[in-house]
Structures are given as C-alpha cells and as structure tokens.
Amino acid sequence: MRWCSCAFGLALMGALCLVLSEPAKAACLGFSGTADGFDKETGISRAQLALADAINQYKKQKKLRNVTVTAMRAEPQPYWRASVWDSLYYKPDIVKADSYTICWAGVISPYVCTSGAKACW
Numbered sequence: 209m210r211w212c213s214c215a216f217g218l219a220l221m222g223a224l225c226l227v228l229s230e231p232a233k234a235a236c237l238g239f240s241g242t243a244d245g246f247d248k249e250t251g252i253s254r255a256q257l258a259l260a261d262a263i264n265q266y267k268k269q270k271k272l273r274n275v276t277v278t279a280m281r282a283e284p285q286p287y288w289r290a291s292v293w294d295s296l297y298y299k300p301d302i303v304k305a306d307s308y309t310i311c312w313a314g315v316i317s318p319y320v321c322t323s324g325a326k327a328c329w
Contacts, residue, residue: 240322245319245321251317278325280324282324287314287315308325
C-alpha cells in the first residue's frame with residue numbers, strides 16, 4: 209500500500225513539474241499612432257507620442273504590467289487621402305527599438321507620420 213501512495217505522489221509531482229515548466233504563451237498586438245506637423249521632427253515626435261499613448265491606454269484598460277514593445281512598420285493612416293503614393297514618402301524611415309515611423313507629404317500639413325509598434329505581454 210505504501211508503494212502505491214509513493215508512486216501516486218511521484219506521478220503527481222511529475223505532472224505538476226510538466227505544468228509549471230510549460231512556457232507562458234505571450235500575446236501580442238500591433239499599435240499605431242498618426243500625427244501631422246509643420247516639419248518632420250514635429251510630425252515624428254507627435255506620431256511617436258500618439259503611439260505611446262495608445263499603448264499606455266491599452267495597458268491601463270487591460271491592467272497589464274510587463275509589456276515588451278518592439279518596432280513594427282504600420283500602414284500609413286492618411287487624414288485626407290485614401291492611400292499614400294510612393295512618391296509622397298519622405299526617406300529615410302525612422303526606426304528605433306520601440307517604434308518604426310514613416311512620413312509623407314500631407315494634403316494640408318507638410319508632414320504626416322505614422323509610428324508603429326508591437327506590444328507583447
């Protein structure tokens with residue numbers, strides 16, 4: 209009888225170790241922020257601020273603490289156009305560890321930028 213309870217205890221410990229050693233699966237979501245500016249620096253900083261604000265609002269809403277943010281190229285979000293033609297993009301793109309920013313000539317503003325990032329938790 210004692211052998212049976214010992215075997216059961218070892219099996220239970222083995223199952224528990226398997227469950228605890230299972231790596232946590234991260235969930236990720238893409239975010240973007242678009243803003244305009246009278247110059248490139250203003251457009252970039254406003255877009256990056258809009259991106260950071262979107263991520264922070266999501267973190268607050270979902271009560272997330274540990275979030276890893278990496279750069280991700282997002283689709284442009286033009287204000288007054290259906291799409292952005294290749295000839296309108298300003299080069300080079302601005303790539304940082306936590307954001308990827310693209311800019312183009314706007315209809316009303318000289319610069320419009322979209323920053324993108326992927327957040328994982």
